[in-house]
Amino acid sequence: MQQHYYKFWRDLIKPRGFDVDTDSLTDTYGRFSVRPLERGYGVTLGNSLRRVLLSSMMGSAVSAVKLEGVLHEFSTMPDVLEDVTDIILNLKEVRFRQYDSNQKTLRISKQGPGTVTAADIQLTDQVEVLNPHQHIATLGKEGKFEAEIVVTFERGYREAEEHKEELPVGYIAVDSLHSPIRRVNYQVSDARVGQRTDYDALELEVWTDGSLKPEEAVSLGSKILKEQLQVFVTFDEDIEPKEEEEQTSTPRLNENLFRSVDDLELSVRSMNCLKNANIRQIGELVARSEAEMLKTKNFGRKSLNEIKDILGKMGLSLGMKIEGWPPPGWDPNNPHRPGATESNETAAAAGNAGAATGMGGMSDPMGGGGTPPTHQ
Structure with missing residues (x-):
């Protein structure tokens, strides 16, 4: 590399x-x-x-159904209010959680009168029904509901035709949406x-x-x-740049230490407290203990917890003892890292000014700009 x-x-x-x-x-x-x-x-x-x-x-869905006395999806069942097409549509709405990826065959057996719901499905230890109140069928006095349903754990959407070759005689293939994402x-x-x-x-x-x-x-x-x-990364990511190792003999410090406390996006009250305490950079902040911060005028527990939470996300905390901090030549009044030359700082400022006026010489590499609309 x-x-x-x-x-x-x-x-x-x-x-x-x-x-x-x-x-x-x-x-x-x-x-x-x-x-x-x-x-x-x-x-x-x-x-x-x-x-x-x-x-x-990946998720689980009904991919096939076998109903006693039914040969195809356009049939009807004796003393059952719904026809087979409606029953299949209702079964497709049943949502399962599987604890393994194996295909399951589950049974339903119920005598009328009454209603058949997802709670009537006879489950195994590896399957759970998430919506047990889902309606499946309505049985009359002489109605009888005997069914076997095949539940598969797959990815995305599969048409009924894709299931037919795998099914024994008597089963009706069902198109299935396995994605758990709605x-x-x-x-x-x-x-x-x-x-x-x-x-x-x-x-x-x-x-x-x-x-x-x-x-x-x-x-x-x-x-x-x-x-x-x-697969697109074709170089060794473990190679460290030698030039950077040769440039410094001090321990490598967290780059966040040199950033302004403005970057923390704190509440107005917390920011005013830091300014009153003359804390300008994050490195100065983490060097303070919780007890020291609480002695700051108008600085309370709410501000303390806010700062601790944000610092934690950066891998930092209050009261840190950091080897090599502050680094040699560090000036708390200078927002830049030691070693930055005046010419570099001037060039950076000019680049920022050019970008702000649309004359920085570089277009947006991502094609971004304004705030895009919500995507659903």
Whole structure:
């Protein structure tokens, strides 16, 4: 790998973490957010995750049915209100959670009068019905319901024709939707880092049938994307740039230590407290203990917990003893890392000014720009 390649990804801003809205989180719905992202990455990641979640998650569904005395789906059953087509449609609405990936054959046996629901399905230890109140059929006084249903664990959608070759005589093939994902929505908004407000914030909403929790679905979808993209990486990722090792004899410090406390996006009250305490950079903040912070004027437990939570997502905490901090030549009044020359700082400032006026000389590599609409 050429030594300069690492600069392609090392200088890109990384999200602070994966935030879950615990107030609205259920077994069937989850809202998640990631910020900050480079401009354009919100749409890139949001759309990719949405497509993978809708197409690639695995789940259980009814793929075939055998009804006593029935030869095809256009038949009727004695003293049963619904015809066979309606019964099959009702069975397709039953949602299962399987604890293994093997095909299951389950039975239903009921004598009328009464109704047949998903709760009447005779289950095994490896299968659970998630909607036991799902209606299947209505039986009259002489009605009798004897059925076998085949449940398979697969990915995506399969037409009935695909199941027919695998079935014994007497079974009716059913087209089946195995995906546990019911809906995915993403939205991209602006995120602020320091004085810049053109970064992306991605919000993702996921609805499932309950067989797979939304947070698990997002994790699995991300893993699938990672595995698929890994084939494109054709260099050794373990190679460290020698030039950087030779340039410094001090321990490698967390880059976040040199960032301004403005990047933490704290509440106004917390930010005012830090300014009053003359804390400008994150490195200065983590060097303070909790007790020291609580002595700051107007700084209470709420502000303390807010700061601890954000620092934790960055791999930092209050009261840290960091080897090599502060580094030689460090100036708390200078927001830049030691070693940055005046010419470099001037060039960086000029580049930022050019980008702000649309004359930076580089177009948006992701084709991003404004805030895209919600995608459902």
